[in-house]
Amino acid sequence: MGDNIFLKNSKKPELSDYMNFNVQGRGNLGDDIPLAVYRLMEFSLREQLMEQLGREEQIQIFRKAGYRAGVYFAENMLDTSLSLNEFIAGLQRRMEELKIGVLRVEKLDKETGKIVLTVSEDADCSGLPLLGETVCNYDEGFISGILSAYMGKEYSAVEIDCWATGDRVCRFSAGPKE
Numbered sequence: 001m002g003d004n005i006f007l008k009n010s011k012k013p014e015l016s017d018y019m020n021f022n023v024q025g026r027g028n029l030g031d032d033i034p035l036a037v038y039r040l041m042e043f044s045l046r047e048q049l050m051e052q053l054g055r056e057e058q059i060q061i062f063r064k065a066g067y068r069a070g071v072y073f074a075e076n077m078l079d080t081s082l083s084l085n086e087f088i089a090g091l092q093r094r095m096e097e098l099k100i101g102v103l104r105v106e107k108l109d110k111e112t113g114k115i116v117l118t119v120s121e122d123a124d125c126s127g128l129p130l131l132g133e134t135v136c137n138y139d140e141g142f143i144s145g146i147l148s149a150y151m152g153k154e155y156s157a158v159e160i161d162c163w164a165t166g167d168r169v170c171r172f173s174a175g176p177k178e
């Protein structure tokens with residue numbers, strides 16, 4: 001028997017393992033954390049990835065990570081057995097409760113499956129200065145992950161307006177991948 005019997009026998013921890021935490025572990029501080037801390041994490045990571053791998057790679061990584069989060073969120077924190085309207089109502093509620101943002105459905109074409117969504121008071125970008133580019137690539141992935149998990153087919157989502165491009169909401173155009 002080697003020294004590393006524990007490592008050999010256990011699989012690599014994954015997202016669901018890290019999400020399976022005991023809130024009592026922060027008995028005094030609780031499970032809320034200020035927006036500034038979230039953004040410090042997000043934008044330092046963004047800057048590091050961009051510097052190390054370039055802008056395109058950074059965007060892809062944020063989208064893919066957001067997608068993982070969206071699938072996890074839909075499967076573990078939402079009821080995917082509901083009808084589309086009820087599912088979206090539940091998603092709106094959950095996003096507001098968890099202070100991710102205020103979701104609205106602007107357009108929904110049941111024939112094509114295309115959806116235009118807005119998120120106001122978005123955790124990632126609301127209140128940012130005008131930066132001349134959309135910054136919510138993680139949210140693009142998050143939304144596409146949620147929709148893919150619910151719809152049972154691959155969805156993509158692209159941010160078309162953002163606080164950082166001068167709008168007061170983030171607007172996402174989503175639809176099934178061709």
Ligand SMILES: [Zn+2]
Nearest residue numbers: 125136162170
């Ligand atoms: Zn945005």
